[in-house]
Amino acid sequence: MKNVDENFNYINYFFFVLFAVIGVLNSFFVGIIPGIFYILLSLIYFPYFDRKIKKKINFKFYNLFKIILALFVLWGTLAVGELMELFETNILNK
Numbered sequence: 001m002k003n004v005d006e007n008f009n010y011i012n013y014f015f016f017v018l019f020a021v022i023g024v025l026n027s028f029f030v031g032i033i034p035g036i037f038y039i040l041l042s043l044i045y046f047p048y049f050d051r052k053i054k055k056k057i058n059f060k061f062y063n064l065f066k067i068i069l070a071l072f073v074l075w076g077t078l079a080v081g082e083l084m085e086l087f088e089t090n091i092l093n094k
Contacts, residue, residue, distance in 0.1 A: 008063050009047050015070050016045040022077055030082045
C-alpha cells in the first residue's frame with residue numbers, strides 16, 4: 001500500500017506543477033482571476049497542503065477525486081480554454 005501512495009505522490013507533484021504553470025501562464029496571457037484559480041487549484045495536489053488540511057479540518061481529497069478533477073480541468077483548459085485559443089491563433093497566424 002505504501003508503494004501505491006508513493007506513486008500517487010509523484011502524480012500529485014506532477015499535477016501541482018502543471019496547474020501552477022498553467023496558472024502563471026493564465027495570469028500573464030488571459031487574466032489574473034483564471035490564473036489565481038489555477039494556482040489555488042494546484043494546491044489540492046500539493047501533498048504538504050493535503051496533509052495540513054487533513055490534520056486541521058479532518059478532510060481528505062481522495063485520489064480518485066483528484067484524478068477526475070485533473071482530467072476535467074485539463075479538458076477545459078486545453079479544449080475550450082482561452083489560453084489554448086490564444087496559443088492556436090498565434091501559431092496559425094505566423
